[in-house]
Amino acid sequence: MSNIRKYQAKTITEALAMVRADLGRDAVIVQTRKVNKKVLGVWGREMVEVWASDNPELESLRRPQKPVSSTSVQPAAEEPSRIEQLENEIQNLKAMIAQLARQGVAVVADNAPSGAAGGENRWTALLREAEVEEAVIRELLGSTAEASLSESVLQSLIADRLATSGAITLQEGQPKVVMLVGPTGVGKTTTIAKLAAQYALLQKRRVGLITIDTYRIAAVEQLRTYSQIIDVPIRVVYSSNELPAAVREFASMDIVFVDTAGRSQRNSMQIGELKACCERLGDCEVHLVLSSTTKTRDLYDIVQRFSAMPLHRVIWTKLDESTTFGNMLNVAFKHPLPISYVTTGQRVPEDVEVAEANKLASLVVGGVAPVQILTPAA
Ligand SMILES: Nc1nc2c(ncn2[C@@H]2O[C@H](COP(=O)(O)OP(=O)(O)OP(=O)(O)O)[C@@H](O)[C@H]2O)c(=O)[nH]1
Ligand SMILES: [Mg+2]
Structure with missing residues (x-):
């Protein structure tokens, strides 16, 4: 003793x-x-x-x-003394937990067993951290027993919901016409430059460029500069009526990319003009360009308004600038359009990849920081 x-x-x-x-x-x-x-x-x-x-x-x-x-x-x-220090630390922790409880925050340890912390399991917490919507989480995990979940199972559940299309396929006898539409500044022109360079320089295909973005001189010059660097022809079109003629001029091409002006989804007149272009082009594949840095609510609004025209694919840009990727899954649930490409930086032509569901799913799961207990407000 x-x-x-x-x-x-x-x-x-x-x-x-x-x-x-x-x-x-x-x-x-x-x-x-x-x-x-x-x-x-x-x-x-x-x-x-x-x-x-x-x-x-x-x-x-x-x-x-x-x-x-x-x-x-x-x-x-x-x-x-050491004892006093420990006592202080315990007091601080108690105060922190009490504060979190008052704020209604569920405290979930990273390795907490499933069912911990008020009925919430770590996979739900992880998806929330990734900014996946509650309804999407429920639907995604709904029929899967908690005990059978692991990171790789979750990843494949997500991958199953992320439809992808593969690269743009070319067609025999006539040029494939691909139009990129989307909000301002998401990377439409840069992505066209990347894809045009890949098809022209790497795949040795005949590529034509058309721009109907004549609202800003800089926009035309941007694509013209890329066309000179890649050495592919470009046509500038001032009204939707001129589009069919421009496409006819490119009848001998394998692929024709059509660049459009960034449109606010809130401006229905602008959306109407784009729709008219689509109708003029007839047989064309429309890729909606979305930035992964845009929040889910705005993405829903964008996809819904752009749905005034036929949308065939989604391109996700700026993956390098985003920290969470739940928004891609949210959009896939609400608007299951196949994803064609993702872009991961500003370099032309390197920073573009054909979308792969598994890679995107791993970003949704792994692109999140570990669950942390927030420091309570002072
Ligand atoms: N970090 C990053 N930047 C990108 C990416 N794609 C495009 N950008 C940049 O985003 C900016 C806008 O790109 P643009 O291609 O001009 O965008 P846009 O959609 O054509 O813009 P508007 O024609 O004005 O609607 C440029 O600075 C690009 O370099 C990407 O994947 N990652
Ligand atoms: Mg542009």
Whole structure:
């Protein structure tokens, strides 16, 4: 049995002498601190208080670790002892948990078993972190037993929902016409430059470019510059009526890319103009270009408004700039359009890839930071 005893004296030397006399030379100091001793009911004289033990196993609780017999023992009177530090940490943790409970935040440890923390399992938490919508989570996990879930199972469940189309396929006897539409600045022109370069330079196909983005001089110049670098012909079209003639001029091409002006989905006149272009082009494949950095609500709105025209594919851009990818899954659930390509940077032509469901699913699952307990607001 070990003894822990308290000794009070005016100086540390006196207190240590008391310890030595009582517990012997091998005594272990557990804690030292300054205390104010009450004299006649008021705070009065400052005393040194030493807690000591004859149990050497308590050594680990002591700080600093110096033998009591040494006259060089310096009391850590002002510093909190290890025990005090631990007590403080426990108090802080208790306060943090209480605060989280008040805010209604479910605290989920990263390795918590399924069913932990108020009925929520870690896969639900992981999908939420990835910004997957609640309804999508429910539908995705609905029929799957929790016990049978793992990261790879979750990944394949997600992959099953991410339809992909593969690369643009060419057709015999006539050019394949591919039009990119989408909101402003998502990367339509850059993606056309990347794809045109891949088809022209790597696959040695005959490629033509048409732009109907004549609202900004810079926009025409941007595509013209790429056409010169890649060495493919370009036609600039000022109204939808001119489109069929431009396509006829490219009758000998394998593939014709049509670049369009970025449209606000909220401007129905602009959307109407794009729709007219689609109708003029007739047999053309429309790829809706979406940025993975756009939030889900806005993406829903964009897809819905652009659905005024026939949409055949989705291209996800700026994957390199996004930290969560749940929005791709959300859109796939609501509008199951096959994904053709993803882009991962500004470099032309390198930063474009044919979309692969498994890779995208692994981004949804793994692109998230580990679940962390948030620091409560002060
Ligand atoms: N980080 C990153 N930037 C990209 C990517 N794709 C395009 N960009 C950049 O996004 C910016 C806009 O690209 P554009 O190709 O001009 O976009 P757009 O959709 O044609 O724009 P508008 O014609 O104005 O509607 C440029 O700075 C591109 O370099 C990508 O995958 N990752
Ligand atoms: Mg553009």
